[in-house]
Amino acid sequence: MKAHVFITLKPGVLDPQGKAIHHALEGLGFSGVNDVRAGKLIELDLADGTKDSDIEDMCRKLLANTVIENFRIERGA
Amino acid sequence: MKTAVIVFPGSNCDRDLAVALEQVTGRAPAMVWHRDTELPDGTDFIGIPGGFSYGDYLRSGAMAARSPIVRAVIDAASRGVPVLGVCNGFQVLTETGLLPGALMRNAGISFVSRPVELTVENSQTLFTSGYEAGETIRIPLAHHDGNYQADEATLDRLEQDGRVAFRYAEEVNGSARRIAGIVNDAGNVLGMMPHPERAIEPAHGRTDGRRLFEGLLETVA
Numbered sequence: 001m002k003a004h005v006f007i008t009l010k011p012g013v014l015d016p017q018g019k020a021i022h023h024a025l026e027g028l029g030f031s032g033v034n035d036v037r038a039g040k041l042i043e044l045d046l047a048d049g050t051k052d053s054d055i056e057d058m059c060r061k062l063l064a065n066t067v068i069e070n071f072r073i074e075r076g077a
Numbered sequence: 078m079k080t081a082v083i084v085f086p087g088s089n090c091d092r093d094l095a096v097a098l099e100q101v102t103g104r105a106p107a108m109v110w111h112r113d114t115e116l117p118d119g120t121d122f123i124g125i126p127g128g129f130s131y132g133d134y135l136r137s138g139a140m141a142a143r144s145p146i147v148r149a150v151i152d153a154a155s156r157g158v159p160v161l162g163v164c165n166g167f168q169v170l171t172e173t174g175l176l177p178g179a180l181m182r183n184a185g186i187s188f189v190s191r192p193v194e195l196t197v198e199n200s201q202t203l204f205t206s207g208y209e210a211g212e213t214i215r216i217p218l219a220h221h222d223g224n225y226q227a228d229e230a231t232l233d234r235l236e237q238d239g240r241v242a243f244r245y246a247e248e249v250n251g252s253a254r255r256i257a258g259i260v261n262d263a264g265n266v267l268g269m270m271p272h273p274e275r276a277i278e279p280a281h282g283r284t285d286g287r288r289l290f291e292g293l294l295e296t297v298a
Contacts, residue, residue, distance in 0.1 A: 016185070067226075
């Protein structure tokens with residue numbers, strides 16, 4: 001069983017990396033990009049029957065720093 | 078004073094910190110590897126050095142904060158043993174939760190590496206008794222993720238409780254309220270981005286960092 005964990009900076013937290021990507025896109029001539037926020041995707045290959053609460057625990061204890069980041073879990077087949 | 082320096086794969090200021098501790102205390106620290114599970118008996122000071130522990134994987138300090146030896150460091154800190162985290166060590170301490178907030182990518186994106194002026198905000202901590210409150214000192218800085226952030230309530234509490242030990246005299250990396258170093262609620266854990274161990278002998282140009290270790294030696298020993 002696969003799960004995808006999306007980790008994003010909380011709204012309002014400054015994202016210098018996103019800003020740099022934004023500038024680079026503008027430099028390439030892409031107009032109309034209002035903002036860029038960068039995050040992470042972590043793919044987990046899990047034993048069948050792993051509970052949602054276990055994945056949430058993984059996020060809180062290691063995968064995300066909840067001081068500055070949010071996480072969202074998507075379970076696959 | 079019996080000191081210990083924690084060494085992670087990717088630490089690169091561990092020897093500088095060891096030299097500083099040996100010069101000031103007259104005794105070489107125990108170098109404790111990340112896989113160890115115990116600190117030497119009677120350790121009365123723990124240093125977490127700068128560097129790029131575990132290659133900064135996931136987030137700076139994140140992997141180190143979950144390493145076996147850091148469990149022992151957290152136990153020791155909760156018993157009141159003084160812990161100093163410098164640079165990556167500060168990042169490790171915030172990741173453990175021993176210190177509040179987080180250290181994010183520098184606001185200007187650039188790696189910052191130069192001596193900077195700091196204001197000593199509180200000279201009453203275990204670590205800052207060698208300084209005068211309000212004094213300006215000059216300490217080298219070298220980091221990419223030194224932008225200290227916490228929510229407003231946490232920042233207000235840090236200020237009110239005198240837990241901001243050092244503040245940048247000028248804007249350096251985007252840190253909230255120009256915070257360069259903070260102590261925990263109990264006052265025995267200090268995290269700071271600048272490197273006091275790089276300013277301990279005249280050959281370093283300045284010796285402002287030495288007084289941190291001397292002050293500590295006086296209060297602890």
